[in-house]
Amino acid sequence: MHQRLNTLAMVAFHEGKCVGTVVCKMGDHRNSTFRGYIAMLVVIKPYRGRGIATELVTRSIQVMMESGCEEVCQVLVGVPFGLYSSKCSM
Template sequence: MTTDEPQTSTLPEGLRYIQYEHALESKYLPAIRALISKDLSEPYSIYVYRYFLYQWAHLCYLALDPRDDSLVAVIICKLEHHISHSPVTHRGYIAMLAVSSVHRGNGIATSLVKMAIDAMADRKADEIVLETEETNIPAMRLYERLGFLRSKKLHRYYLNGNSAYRLVLMLKSPEVAHQGFDDVI
């Protein structure tokens, strides 16, 4: 690809996918916040971003434009033991996902979600959950195509009054999850 091609012609296979790390904060955190706050219905403070990025940098991935390393897309996740659940569940959570509007529809979010699923499965997650607005057709299509199921409808969940679906991807059967818990703590 030559450098004089228009910005919108970048193909997803030309993108560089990297894992987030703390050394990248000053370079990418402002762009991450800008990309996410542009489309998501919840205004997150910088502390929310740091809560995830400080503890679960290994579960956060960036897609970069190889021509200038600018941010094209990001996924931010966490993985914790969900102790109020019986049996205790090792639960992954996709907190934020956004792709720059000019690059949507090229499978970039699909690639990022697959990377996050693989990373959480490698760390013995039992399940992965998330919430998305019921009207967010691209997000619903993407997650359901990857095997996520609707587990609950959350009425008027967002500040804008919109309802959400909680989606879940089961990585292990409940019995296996229970047996495996001692191995991961």
């Protein structure tokens, strides 16, 4: 039996700097299917084209499926990275 998570967020770091993030949501869809979706995916411009987004999405899908999702959708929304930079500077 899988534990059902509701939210999932992952960040990618390079040399202590947050360079990307993915935010996912999971829940029952139309009361029949436990569905996961990617709500936001951001990689800062100097780090694009290096496979960071691909890795974030791949790992997110893996965790969502392990959490019991029967399907995963991509519903991406572009958000300026500056809105989240303070949350990533851990």
